[in-house]
Amino acid sequence: MFCHAVAPLLAKHRGLEDLHSRITAFLDSRLPTPLTEDDPRPDWLTLRREAAQAGLTGLDVASSGAPWQSGRVAQGLAMFLAGRRDCDARELFSSGHGAMALRHGTPDVVRQVRERVVVEGQLAGVASSEPHSGSDLGGLRTVALDHGDHLVLSGTKGLISRVEEATGFVVFCKIVEPGAAETRDLREVPLSAVWLPMDATGVLTETTVPLGMRGWSFGHLHLVDVRLGKDCLLAAPGDGRRIFDTHFSAWRVMMALVCLGAADAAITESAARAQARSVGRSSLASIPSVAARLGAAAAEIEAATAWCFSLLERIDQDDIDVPGCSAAKAFATDAAFRAVDLALQLHGSEGYTSRTPMEKRLRDIRGLRIADGPNDTLYSVLAHSLMTRTSGRTAQSGVLTPR
Structure with a gap:
């Protein structure tokens, strides 16, 4: 049965009815009723991998196939239905923050992220907020020193989600020349974005317990002289x-x-x-x-x-x-x-x-x-x-x- 709130959408986009049925059937078999705090916590990563096997992790980035397989409207429908069972189910469907790497990454990064996030059902995160500046993008202090053939990333990100589960993060930073981070006004440096694999040397995590949304880890990323190839840069420098x-x-x-x-x-x-x-x-x-x-x-x-x-x-x-x-x-x-x-x-x-x-x-x-x-x-x-x-x-x- 269709939810009353999305009935007008489904009447308008008939191609979404099949997606609605597929997602509802997936959730009915794994999260048949809304979760309470007393319920055992689901293995969310396993559920996401199962969603990948069902073809439900590329809704927002697929470019061919059935009408429901691509588009933000399709992704939004999946998010609404996930929320009806539990807000933590928001990570089960679509490529999530990995979409930034898929849309703006080099061919090698796109291939890696698509295989891990869309095909295998691993998770991608985003690291923009910093403890001292919160959501002020202009105040970010995380820097990537440009050494010509590679970047060296340093800084602290948090509080952010998925610090333990994500296979990689899209990190927003300021690219500067070596030695310039101490002398330049970083607010004047345009924002850039890089793809950071979590298995890179120098990536440290620190977790804390949030008030809600406890299904996924929450905490800080500490980046200590993390060396990244220039192919990890998303789009051009300053495009962040x-x-x-x-x-x-x-x-x-x-x-x-x-x-x-x-x-x-x-x-x-x-x-x-x-x-x-x-x-x-x-x-x-x-x-x-x-x-x-x-x-x-x-x-x-x-x-x-x-x-x-x-x-x-x-x-x-x-x-x-x-x-x-x-x-x-x-x-x-x-x-x-x-x-x-x-x-x-x-x-x-x-x-x-x-x-x-x-x-x-x-x-x-x-x-x-x-x-x-x-x-x-x-x-x-x-x-x-x-x-x-x-x-x-x-x-x-x-x-x-x-x-």
Whole structure:
């Protein structure tokens, strides 16, 4: 049965019905019900490898085959359905951050990443945030010293996800000449991106325990004089901002859809509970304020879902709305958090336990309101775009875009 929130999408894109069925069948056989914190933690990497065997890890980058096999809309559908089972299931489908290496890497890097990430189902990560500057890309201090035939990468990245599971990371850094890192103003150096295999000498990891999203490791990468061949550079030196904005415009929408999937499931569960639970001689659902709050939450989730998929449709047509994608991620994750908080409330004291999915969803979505740029900053991207348009200036796609 199709989820109500994505029914309009499937009616519009008939080619996605088969993908919907395949992903639903995959999840039904492995994660038949939404996870609670009390449930045994799945072996997520094994599930991702099984998704690769089912052909579900290249949705966003495949260039041929069935209609559902390529495109950001297809990837977004997979993210929404994953979120309905658990926010940590977001890593099961698509090439994830490996897409940056696949789209901008040298032939050797593309071959390596495609084999590991798409075919074998290994995981790729991204390392942009730094402890001292958070999401301020201009303030990054990780440098790659240019020695002519190779680069030497040094710096610390964190807090970031997948530090123990990823086969490699896309690292955002500043390329400078040897000796210049101490004398140059790094804010004036354009951003670059490199592919970093995790088996490179000098890569150290440090993990910590986050509040939510505990299915994948979380922590820091310490890069100590890591030598990389020039073939690890993605696109040209100084192209990092373009790579970042292009990728994260879509990725933020993907994370929004994960949260919207979780919220959609929470609303469905709460509606069923409200009908079954008695208050006096009536059901909880018969109380007008309860019905109104559930209806308002459902309306927000459906509106946010429609907005996200409309943005992905535009991206598939090479029309990237950076401010819109930023604001959509903020609005959707805020709406999802409110919906799950309401669902927890309607479950009463039981909702405030680890026996229902609600408290785990609440913690996971809270983390995704910070990841890839905190929501206040993402709203400001749209505001800045509106103000520059109003003042007659041309809005710059990367202005204020974090992490």
